[in-house]
Amino acid sequence: MIGYVLLMLLLEKGIFLLDERMGIISFFVLLLPLFCMIRWPDQPFLLYIGFCVMLIGKFVYAITATPLAGPDENHYYEQVVTYLGLGDFLHYAFEHISTYLFNSSAYPIFGLMYMPFFKFLDVSDPLVIITYNSVMLIWIAYLIYALNRSFFGYEQANRRMYEGWIILGLFVSPSFMMMTSLFAKDVTCVALGLYCTYLLLKRKYVLFLLVMLYATGLRDYAIVYTLCFYLLFTKRFKTAVAMLVVSAGVLAVKIGGLGIVNAVLLTAFLFLSPNPVNLENWETNVMYRSMEAVAMLVALAFAVLMFIRYKETRAFYGIVVVLLFAYACTLVLVGYMTVTGRDLEYGVGTIGDNMVRKKLPILPLLYMFQAYTASWTLKWLKSIRDKRRGIHERPRPVSQIQNGAGHRHPHSPSLPEAGA
Template structure:
């Protein structure tokens, strides 16, 4: 009998070749038409992946993703900053892939102790651009969108296979739906998949490497982590964070957190520790909704996401206090988020002091929307977990007082008897009518 998993993989590979050849034909003809065709071809690919049996949320999330990506393709400049420009310059500077590869390999071998992310990331996107033979940045939207779908799918697969925290049994599929839908609708991911940057790739490598470690594929884990570290120096922090979270390695997570706090205290001092607490909150609430400028049309959706995460944070506190069985989930999640915040504070401190700027309480030193992206899957896992437990709390009926059922028993038992007939009867504690002595 054929293996369903093998059949699905075979179909995915076969369909992938169809998509690649279709893009090579259409992109040089018409860029926008190529983007539209790609997203049309992405729909079958999406449903060939393994998902929970929740077609409604999946379809809503996919349609929202495709609509948002097409809107961003028309309205967003993929080269939004200096890093994006430098990444794209490799596309225009090297005519063929055979010209780029010696440069990248020479950089890796010669600068392995201080590698630049530009050629490292180029190893991933340059084959795509040189295959479709396009010298414009817009196809990066298609490239990142594909990686993003894989991020959402990998997050689901990790949750399905390794998330063993207690959940209301009847809401397991609801939990998966909320996580998937939340990620697909995320304005932060919607923005970052629309610019020529490495951030989406970093997230995918983080969740994928965590899966390799959970499956004890140590050699592949090391290979992926070497590449991920070339893109982002502290990739090991959020990758191990996902591993600790799914494997429930509480002691290991605490040890790493204490180590991060110690390094921060030595390198930055008390200000760094204060900022690490603030930054943990900012992972949820960024952009800052209190800032009126963050409600402009350009930032509006991301600010709305921050408000939603603030609501989730409040609901999490209610669930934490109400249900003891959820506390391990929340404690471990916040330990990992705080550890990541310590890392970001240290990175921000180096950035700020390196530019000879003043460092103080509240100084972050970098783009928070970009920096929180690696842990955004964890935030949406918290969202799904909180909502299913809060839904259970809302469905729990209010307990009636003990007197109510006793009164009901009394009235039902005596029927139409008069008061005289009750003179030799008494109601004992616990309900019921018994003959008097």
């Protein structure tokens, strides 16, 4: 597989030199064999559908939107055109980081990830970022699959369906589809958070600390969503509650009761953003993400039913709710610092900027939640169908059981007579 990756990059380098847009198309064509080489769940149809939907989404965003949608995206791209060689950029980046240390800007830090990609291929088209982000998305899907396959210890109704649903969901997710089309760090942050979780579970502590240090440079609260996944897979409910208490306590001290109220609202917004009730969120550019929110709302409703119906699911749902609320407390605190830092008014429902970016690091967990609910819901629906069809064997009447072999002749002895 490594050999194929090297061959693919060398081939792409030549194609990009001829035409950058053709290079983007050929990149995705050559990505399909690599996609098939990775050890995925034995569900090729779902994987193929997910990959095709991802490609369609990339095509739609490529022709309808720009990857340079905001100031951050433009600043990241400026580094591509400002530094002609990778060596020039690395000199600037290391000098900046060594000077500012923990106050370093995310621009040169993120550049350490994408600049080698751009400079090796010798490209300058900002649209090329969708190829980099798509590789990150495949890595995210593989990491979440590997984590669930090795460390998911909760009671399951249908493991095969659960794993396939997660992978399909991540590839067709409108939120991921949009964010992978922007020249931004968010998808990389998700991948690094999951990778840190994997390293922590594998007890590779030195490498974990190094990657976490880098991830924190990109996103200050990277440790929070990393711990959310770690505590989920290790089933440490008490530790999760302790993290929630600490998060809520800090929030109460810094903001007061208003912060707790906003954390509760934000926990709901993690499922329901963008708000599907708002008609403006059904415009063309937001419609698919609103559909995703509706799907999450349906999953949430069925999750409540499954929680009541099957006690085996309560351990999973309980820790997920605790972790989401703890994460929401962190986001509220970050949003509060952002809003007050800009001298803006802070009130009920004020959560800061871009909600899609806020929930993206935890979105794989939401799709785990959705897949888990779907698998148990399917089991429940099957049980209803079986009862209606009368498949379950009816219990025999007590009188028939007492009579024993009711089909034997009444005068036939059950045991031979003595001396026979």
